[in-house]
Amino acid sequence: MRSDLISGKLDFDQPIREQRLAERFGTSRGPVRDALLRLTQEGALVYEPNKGVRVTSPLSDEERSVVASMRLSLEKHCLSKFMKNMSENDHRELSLLLERLISACDSASLPEVAERDLALHRYWVAQASSHLETMWLGLSVRMIMKYSRLAKYEDIASEHQRIVEAILDKDLDKALYFLGENVI
Amino acid sequence: MRSDLISGKLDFDQPIREQRLAERFGTSRGPVRDALLRLTQEGALVYEPNKGVRVTSPLSDEERSVVASMRLSLEKHCLSKFMKNMSENDHRELSLLLERLISACDSASLPEVAERDLALHRYWVAQASSHLETMWLGLSVRMIMKYSRLAKYEDIASEHQRIVEAILDKDLDKALYFLGENVI
Protein backbone atom coordinates (compact mmCIF):
# COMPACT_ATOMS: atom_id res chain seq x y z
CA MET A 1 0.00 0.00 0.00
CA ARG A 2 2.76 2.41 0.91
CA SER A 3 4.52 1.59 -2.31
CA ASP A 4 1.39 2.53 -4.24
CA LEU A 5 1.36 5.86 -2.44
CA ILE A 6 4.99 6.86 -2.82
CA SER A 7 4.98 5.86 -6.45
CA GLY A 8 2.04 8.12 -7.16
CA LYS A 9 -0.28 5.40 -8.43
CA LEU A 10 -3.20 6.96 -6.58
CA ASP A 11 -4.60 10.40 -7.25
CA PHE A 12 -4.59 13.08 -4.60
CA ASP A 13 -7.73 13.25 -2.46
CA GLN A 14 -8.81 9.87 -3.77
CA PRO A 15 -10.73 8.05 -1.01
CA ILE A 16 -9.49 4.65 0.14
CA ARG A 17 -12.08 1.95 0.86
CA GLU A 18 -11.31 -0.55 3.58
CA GLN A 19 -13.35 -3.38 2.13
CA ARG A 20 -11.66 -3.24 -1.26
CA LEU A 21 -8.21 -3.34 0.28
CA ALA A 22 -9.23 -6.23 2.50
CA GLU A 23 -10.24 -8.24 -0.54
CA ARG A 24 -7.15 -7.23 -2.48
CA PHE A 25 -4.81 -8.38 0.28
CA GLY A 26 -6.89 -11.38 1.28
CA THR A 27 -7.55 -10.30 4.86
CA SER A 28 -10.28 -8.70 6.93
CA ARG A 29 -10.88 -5.02 7.61
CA GLY A 30 -9.11 -5.06 10.97
CA PRO A 31 -5.53 -5.33 9.72
CA VAL A 32 -6.39 -2.99 6.84
CA ARG A 33 -7.49 -0.34 9.32
CA ASP A 34 -4.21 -0.81 11.17
CA ALA A 35 -2.23 -0.23 7.99
CA LEU A 36 -4.27 2.81 6.98
CA LEU A 37 -3.84 4.27 10.43
CA ARG A 38 -0.08 3.90 10.20
CA LEU A 39 0.02 5.55 6.79
CA THR A 40 -2.17 8.33 8.14
CA GLN A 41 0.23 8.97 10.99
CA GLU A 42 3.09 8.99 8.48
CA GLY A 43 1.28 11.67 6.57
CA ALA A 44 0.61 9.77 3.36
CA LEU A 45 -3.12 9.61 4.05
CA VAL A 46 -5.57 11.96 5.70
CA TYR A 47 -8.25 10.72 8.06
CA GLU A 48 -11.66 12.24 8.67
CA PRO A 49 -13.99 10.77 11.31
CA ASN A 50 -16.73 8.55 9.88
CA LYS A 51 -15.44 9.20 6.38
CA GLY A 52 -12.30 7.12 6.27
CA VAL A 53 -9.01 8.11 4.69
CA ARG A 54 -7.98 9.70 1.42
CA VAL A 55 -4.67 10.41 -0.27
CA THR A 56 -2.94 13.49 1.12
CA SER A 57 -2.80 16.61 -0.96
CA PRO A 58 0.74 17.54 -2.02
CA LEU A 59 2.96 19.89 -0.06
CA SER A 60 3.15 23.48 -1.22
CA ASP A 61 6.54 24.67 -2.47
CA GLU A 62 6.99 26.53 0.77
CA GLU A 63 6.23 23.52 2.95
CA ARG A 64 8.33 21.37 0.71
CA SER A 65 11.44 23.48 1.17
CA VAL A 66 11.06 23.44 4.94
CA VAL A 67 10.63 19.67 5.00
CA ALA A 68 13.52 19.17 2.59
CA SER A 69 15.92 21.13 4.76
CA MET A 70 14.81 19.17 7.81
CA ARG A 71 15.27 15.90 6.02
CA LEU A 72 18.66 16.95 4.74
CA SER A 73 20.02 17.90 8.13
CA LEU A 74 18.70 14.65 9.56
CA GLU A 75 20.23 12.56 6.81
CA LYS A 76 23.55 14.36 6.98
CA HIS A 77 23.79 13.62 10.67
CA CYS A 78 22.93 9.97 10.14
CA LEU A 79 25.28 9.56 7.22
CA SER A 80 28.18 11.01 9.20
CA LYS A 81 27.50 8.70 12.08
CA PHE A 82 27.04 5.72 9.80
CA MET A 83 30.31 6.31 7.97
CA LYS A 84 32.24 6.44 11.24
CA ASN A 85 31.66 2.78 11.91
CA MET A 86 30.92 1.11 8.63
CA SER A 87 31.51 -2.63 8.29
CA GLU A 88 32.32 -4.89 5.36
CA ASN A 89 28.73 -5.99 5.40
CA ASP A 90 27.53 -2.41 5.03
CA HIS A 91 29.69 -2.16 1.91
CA ARG A 92 27.92 -5.11 0.37
CA GLU A 93 24.46 -3.93 1.39
CA LEU A 94 24.98 -0.46 -0.06
CA SER A 95 26.27 -1.86 -3.33
CA LEU A 96 23.29 -4.15 -3.54
CA LEU A 97 20.77 -1.40 -2.81
CA LEU A 98 22.41 0.87 -5.37
CA GLU A 99 22.43 -1.86 -7.97
CA ARG A 100 18.73 -2.47 -7.42
CA LEU A 101 17.92 1.22 -7.74
CA ILE A 102 19.89 1.52 -10.98
CA SER A 103 18.22 -1.49 -12.53
CA ALA A 104 14.82 -0.06 -11.60
CA CYS A 105 15.84 3.20 -13.28
CA ASP A 106 16.90 1.28 -16.38
CA SER A 107 13.55 -0.41 -16.66
CA ALA A 108 11.88 2.95 -16.00
CA SER A 109 9.41 1.47 -13.53
CA LEU A 110 8.32 4.38 -11.40
CA PRO A 111 6.89 2.49 -8.41
CA GLU A 112 10.09 0.49 -8.04
CA VAL A 113 12.36 3.48 -8.52
CA ALA A 114 10.56 5.42 -5.80
CA GLU A 115 10.62 2.48 -3.44
CA ARG A 116 14.30 1.66 -3.95
CA ASP A 117 15.33 5.28 -3.76
CA LEU A 118 13.77 5.40 -0.33
CA ALA A 119 15.26 2.04 0.63
CA LEU A 120 18.78 3.23 -0.11
CA HIS A 121 18.51 6.41 1.92
CA ARG A 122 16.74 4.54 4.66
CA TYR A 123 19.67 2.20 5.05
CA TRP A 124 22.12 4.70 6.45
CA VAL A 125 19.48 6.43 8.49
CA ALA A 126 18.39 3.15 10.08
CA GLN A 127 21.97 2.10 10.77
CA ALA A 128 22.61 5.37 12.56
CA SER A 129 19.51 5.48 14.78
CA SER A 130 16.20 3.67 14.90
CA HIS A 131 14.62 6.67 16.60
CA LEU A 132 15.58 8.95 13.77
CA GLU A 133 14.50 6.35 11.25
CA THR A 134 10.83 6.65 12.13
CA MET A 135 10.99 10.45 12.01
CA TRP A 136 12.80 10.29 8.68
CA LEU A 137 10.05 8.07 7.25
CA GLY A 138 7.39 10.66 7.96
CA LEU A 139 9.37 13.37 6.20
CA SER A 140 10.44 11.28 3.23
CA VAL A 141 7.16 9.64 2.38
CA ARG A 142 5.59 13.03 1.83
CA MET A 143 8.43 14.46 -0.18
CA ILE A 144 8.66 11.52 -2.51
CA MET A 145 4.94 11.59 -3.17
CA LYS A 146 5.42 14.71 -5.21
CA TYR A 147 8.91 14.01 -6.47
CA SER A 148 7.82 10.73 -8.01
CA ARG A 149 5.57 12.60 -10.38
CA LEU A 150 8.27 14.53 -12.17
CA ALA A 151 11.53 12.63 -11.87
CA LYS A 152 14.09 11.73 -14.52
CA TYR A 153 15.38 8.23 -14.13
CA GLU A 154 18.89 8.87 -15.49
CA ASP A 155 19.47 11.68 -12.99
CA ILE A 156 18.31 9.57 -10.08
CA ALA A 157 20.67 6.76 -11.00
CA SER A 158 23.76 8.93 -11.46
CA GLU A 159 23.09 11.06 -8.39
CA HIS A 160 22.93 8.04 -6.16
CA GLN A 161 25.89 6.41 -7.79
CA ARG A 162 27.99 9.45 -6.86
CA ILE A 163 26.78 9.37 -3.28
CA VAL A 164 27.43 5.68 -2.75
CA GLU A 165 30.87 5.88 -4.39
CA ALA A 166 31.86 8.64 -1.99
CA ILE A 167 30.59 6.62 0.95
CA LEU A 168 32.52 3.53 -0.07
CA ASP A 169 35.62 5.71 -0.51
CA LYS A 170 35.04 6.96 3.02
CA ASP A 171 35.07 10.51 1.72
CA LEU A 172 32.67 12.17 4.16
CA ASP A 173 32.74 15.67 2.71
CA LYS A 174 32.07 14.49 -0.80
CA ALA A 175 29.28 12.18 0.36
CA LEU A 176 27.56 14.98 2.26
CA TYR A 177 27.92 17.31 -0.71
CA PHE A 178 26.34 14.90 -3.16
CA LEU A 179 23.63 14.08 -0.67
CA GLY A 180 22.83 17.77 -0.47
CA GLU A 181 22.52 17.89 -4.26
CA ASN A 182 20.15 14.93 -4.23
CA VAL A 183 17.80 15.85 -1.41
CA ILE A 184 16.11 18.92 -2.80
CA MET B 1 -2.99 8.18 26.86
CA ARG B 2 -0.73 10.59 25.04
CA SER B 3 -0.89 12.94 27.97
CA ASP B 4 0.34 10.16 30.23
CA LEU B 5 3.27 9.63 27.91
CA ILE B 6 4.38 13.21 27.42
CA SER B 7 4.09 13.90 31.11
CA GLY B 8 6.38 11.03 31.95
CA LYS B 9 3.88 9.13 34.07
CA LEU B 10 5.01 5.83 32.57
CA ASP B 11 8.48 4.37 32.85
CA PHE B 12 10.61 3.75 29.80
CA ASP B 13 10.31 0.29 28.30
CA GLN B 14 7.21 -0.36 30.35
CA PRO B 15 4.86 -2.63 28.37
CA ILE B 16 1.33 -1.42 27.64
CA ARG B 17 -1.52 -3.95 27.90
CA GLU B 18 -4.46 -3.51 25.59
CA GLN B 19 -7.02 -5.13 27.89
CA ARG B 20 -6.19 -2.88 30.83
CA LEU B 21 -6.51 0.26 28.71
CA ALA B 22 -9.80 -0.97 27.28
CA GLU B 23 -11.22 -1.31 30.77
CA ARG B 24 -9.79 2.03 31.86
CA PHE B 25 -11.37 3.90 28.99
CA GLY B 26 -14.57 1.83 28.96
CA THR B 27 -14.19 0.50 25.45
CA SER B 28 -13.08 -2.62 23.63
CA ARG B 29 -9.61 -3.56 22.43
CA GLY B 30 -10.22 -2.40 18.87
CA PRO B 31 -10.17 1.36 19.44
CA VAL B 32 -7.37 0.87 21.96
CA ARG B 33 -5.25 -0.80 19.30
CA ASP B 34 -5.97 2.12 17.00
CA ALA B 35 -4.77 4.59 19.59
CA LEU B 36 -1.64 2.59 20.40
CA LEU B 37 -0.83 2.32 16.72
CA ARG B 38 -1.07 6.07 16.32
CA LEU B 39 1.19 6.68 19.29
CA THR B 40 3.62 4.13 17.90
CA GLN B 41 3.76 5.94 14.59
CA GLU B 42 4.31 9.21 16.46
CA GLY B 43 7.27 7.62 18.17
CA ALA B 44 6.00 7.64 21.74
CA LEU B 45 5.62 3.86 21.80
CA VAL B 46 7.56 1.00 20.24
CA TYR B 47 5.83 -1.97 18.68
CA GLU B 48 7.14 -5.51 18.45
CA PRO B 49 5.14 -8.17 16.59
CA ASN B 50 3.15 -10.47 18.87
CA LYS B 51 4.49 -8.65 21.90
CA GLY B 52 2.55 -5.42 21.81
CA VAL B 53 3.88 -1.97 22.54
CA ARG B 54 6.09 -0.47 25.21
CA VAL B 55 7.17 3.05 26.12
CA THR B 56 9.99 4.33 23.90
CA SER B 57 13.44 4.66 25.36
CA PRO B 58 14.62 8.28 25.58
CA LEU B 59 16.61 10.00 22.86
CA SER B 60 20.37 10.21 23.31
CA ASP B 61 21.83 13.70 23.70
CA GLU B 62 23.07 13.48 20.13
CA GLU B 63 19.69 12.49 18.70
CA ARG B 64 18.04 15.06 20.87
CA SER B 65 20.07 17.92 19.49
CA VAL B 66 19.33 16.89 15.91
CA VAL B 67 15.62 16.67 16.60
CA ALA B 68 15.62 19.94 18.49
CA SER B 69 17.19 21.84 15.61
CA MET B 70 14.69 20.31 13.21
CA ARG B 71 11.81 21.24 15.43
CA LEU B 72 13.15 24.75 15.87
CA SER B 73 13.48 25.43 12.16
CA LEU B 74 10.00 24.06 11.60
CA GLU B 75 8.48 26.16 14.36
CA LYS B 76 10.29 29.31 13.26
CA HIS B 77 8.89 28.93 9.78
CA CYS B 78 5.38 28.35 11.10
CA LEU B 79 5.55 31.20 13.57
CA SER B 80 6.68 33.63 10.86
CA LYS B 81 3.87 32.58 8.60
CA PHE B 82 1.35 32.66 11.42
CA MET B 83 2.32 36.18 12.49
CA LYS B 84 1.90 37.49 8.96
CA ASN B 85 -1.84 36.99 9.04
CA MET B 86 -2.90 36.93 12.66
CA SER B 87 -6.48 37.77 13.54
CA GLU B 88 -8.17 39.20 16.62
CA ASN B 89 -9.33 35.71 17.44
CA ASP B 90 -5.75 34.42 17.38
CA HIS B 91 -4.91 37.09 19.96
CA ARG B 92 -7.55 35.76 22.30
CA GLU B 93 -6.64 32.11 21.72
CA LEU B 94 -2.96 32.71 22.43
CA SER B 95 -3.72 34.63 25.59
CA LEU B 96 -5.98 31.87 26.76
CA LEU B 97 -3.47 29.10 26.04
CA LEU B 98 -0.73 31.05 27.80
CA GLU B 99 -2.95 31.68 30.80
CA ARG B 100 -3.71 27.97 31.07
CA LEU B 101 -0.04 27.05 30.86
CA ILE B 102 0.90 29.53 33.57
CA SER B 103 -1.82 28.32 35.91
CA ALA B 104 -0.63 24.74 35.39
CA CYS B 105 2.89 25.88 36.25
CA ASP B 106 1.59 27.58 39.40
CA SER B 107 -0.09 24.42 40.58
CA ALA B 108 3.07 22.49 39.66
CA SER B 109 1.12 19.70 37.99
CA LEU B 110 3.58 18.10 35.61
CA PRO B 111 1.13 16.28 33.31
CA GLU B 112 -0.85 19.44 32.72
CA VAL B 113 2.22 21.62 32.24
CA ALA B 114 3.60 19.26 29.60
CA GLU B 115 0.28 19.05 27.80
CA ARG B 116 -0.36 22.80 27.79
CA ASP B 117 3.18 23.59 26.78
CA LEU B 118 2.64 21.45 23.70
CA ALA B 119 -0.82 22.91 23.11
CA LEU B 120 0.54 26.45 22.97
CA HIS B 121 3.30 25.65 20.50
CA ARG B 122 0.93 23.52 18.50
CA TYR B 123 -1.39 26.46 17.99
CA TRP B 124 0.87 28.50 15.74
CA VAL B 125 2.13 25.44 13.93
CA ALA B 126 -1.41 24.27 13.19
CA GLN B 127 -2.49 27.72 12.05
CA ALA B 128 0.41 27.85 9.61
CA SER B 129 0.05 24.40 8.03
CA SER B 130 -1.82 21.22 8.82
CA HIS B 131 0.78 19.21 6.93
CA LEU B 132 3.57 20.54 9.10
CA GLU B 133 1.45 20.06 12.20
CA THR B 134 1.53 16.28 11.98
CA MET B 135 5.27 16.28 11.41
CA TRP B 136 5.76 18.63 14.31
CA LEU B 137 3.78 16.32 16.59
CA GLY B 138 6.14 13.44 15.95
CA LEU B 139 9.16 15.55 16.79
CA SER B 140 7.69 17.23 19.83
CA VAL B 141 6.17 14.25 21.55
CA ARG B 142 9.57 12.62 21.76
CA MET B 143 11.40 15.69 22.94
CA ILE B 144 8.96 16.49 25.67
CA MET B 145 9.05 12.95 26.98
CA LYS B 146 12.51 13.60 28.33
CA TYR B 147 12.11 17.29 29.06
CA SER B 148 9.20 16.68 31.35
CA ARG B 149 11.44 14.73 33.68
CA LEU B 150 13.69 17.63 34.59
CA ALA B 151 11.82 20.87 34.07
CA LYS B 152 11.47 23.92 36.28
CA TYR B 153 7.99 25.32 36.30
CA GLU B 154 8.92 28.97 36.84
CA ASP B 155 11.24 28.96 33.82
CA ILE B 156 8.60 27.41 31.59
CA ALA B 157 6.06 30.03 32.54
CA SER B 158 8.34 33.04 32.03
CA GLU B 159 9.85 31.75 28.79
CA HIS B 160 6.46 31.33 27.21
CA GLN B 161 5.22 34.62 28.52
CA ARG B 162 8.08 36.37 26.72
CA ILE B 163 7.32 34.55 23.48
CA VAL B 164 3.62 35.29 23.51
CA GLU B 165 4.18 38.94 24.43
CA ALA B 166 6.47 39.34 21.44
CA ILE B 167 3.92 37.69 19.19
CA LEU B 168 1.09 39.93 20.38
CA ASP B 169 3.39 42.93 19.85
CA LYS B 170 3.96 41.69 16.29
CA ASP B 171 7.70 41.75 16.93
CA LEU B 172 8.82 38.87 14.72
CA ASP B 173 12.54 39.01 15.49
CA LYS B 174 11.99 39.04 19.21
CA ALA B 175 9.47 36.20 19.01
CA LEU B 176 11.82 34.03 16.99
CA TYR B 177 14.67 34.78 19.39
CA PHE B 178 12.73 33.80 22.49
CA LEU B 179 11.40 30.73 20.71
CA GLY B 180 14.98 29.72 20.02
CA GLU B 181 15.78 30.08 23.71
CA ASN B 182 12.83 27.91 24.65
CA VAL B 183 13.16 25.05 22.18
CA ILE B 184 16.40 23.46 23.28
Place this chain on the structure above:
DNA sequence: AATTCATAAATTGTTAACAATTCTGATTGA
Protein backbone atom coordinates in the same frame (compact mmCIF):
# COMPACT_ATOMS: atom_id res chain seq x y z
C1' DA C 1 21.21 -26.53 41.71
C1' DA C 2 20.53 -25.89 37.02
C1' DT C 3 18.27 -27.27 32.72
C1' DT C 4 14.82 -29.03 29.93
C1' DC C 5 10.38 -29.81 28.75
C1' DA C 6 5.34 -29.85 28.80
C1' DT C 7 1.44 -27.52 30.20
C1' DA C 8 -1.37 -23.59 31.43
C1' DA C 9 -2.14 -18.71 31.50
C1' DA C 10 -1.84 -14.34 29.51
C1' DT C 11 -1.49 -11.57 25.59
C1' DT C 12 -1.74 -10.22 20.88
C1' DG C 13 -3.79 -11.14 16.01
C1' DT C 14 -7.84 -11.83 13.14
C1' DT C 15 -12.41 -12.38 11.96
C1' DA C 16 -17.37 -11.74 11.28
C1' DA C 17 -21.39 -9.68 12.92
C1' DC C 18 -23.69 -5.76 14.23
C1' DA C 19 -24.28 -0.53 15.19
C1' DA C 20 -23.82 4.11 13.72
C1' DT C 21 -22.96 7.31 10.28
C1' DT C 22 -22.65 9.16 5.74
C1' DC C 23 -23.67 9.06 0.93
C1' DT C 24 -27.00 8.41 -3.01
C1' DG C 25 -30.91 8.89 -5.68
C1' DA C 26 -35.64 8.97 -6.28
C1' DT C 27 -39.91 11.26 -4.75
C1' DT C 28 -42.52 14.89 -3.29
C1' DG C 29 -44.24 19.47 -2.97
C1' DA C 30 -43.98 24.29 -3.75
Place this chain on the structure above:
DNA sequence: TCAATCAGAATTGTTAACAATTTATGAATT
Protein backbone atom coordinates in the same frame (compact mmCIF):
# COMPACT_ATOMS: atom_id res chain seq x y z
C1' DT D 1 -37.33 23.81 -11.98
C1' DC D 2 -35.64 23.53 -7.61
C1' DA D 3 -35.13 22.38 -2.88
C1' DA D 4 -36.38 19.39 0.90
C1' DT D 5 -37.18 14.93 2.45
C1' DC D 6 -36.83 10.27 3.05
C1' DA D 7 -35.65 5.40 2.32
C1' DG D 8 -31.72 2.29 0.98
C1' DA D 9 -27.15 1.41 0.09
C1' DA D 10 -22.58 1.89 1.13
C1' DT D 11 -19.17 2.84 4.42
C1' DT D 12 -16.97 3.38 8.80
C1' DG D 13 -17.03 2.30 14.03
C1' DT D 14 -17.30 -1.13 17.69
C1' DT D 15 -17.70 -5.37 19.80
C1' DA D 16 -17.06 -10.16 21.29
C1' DA D 17 -15.43 -14.52 20.09
C1' DC D 18 -11.90 -17.25 18.51
C1' DA D 19 -6.98 -18.30 16.73
C1' DA D 20 -2.09 -17.85 17.21
C1' DT D 21 1.72 -16.59 19.81
C1' DT D 22 4.31 -15.53 23.74
C1' DT D 23 5.17 -15.82 28.61
C1' DA D 24 4.85 -17.99 33.11
C1' DT D 25 4.71 -22.17 35.97
C1' DG D 26 6.23 -26.26 37.72
C1' DA D 27 7.56 -31.02 37.45
C1' DA D 28 11.06 -34.18 35.72
C1' DT D 29 15.82 -34.97 34.61
C1' DT D 30 20.68 -34.48 34.74
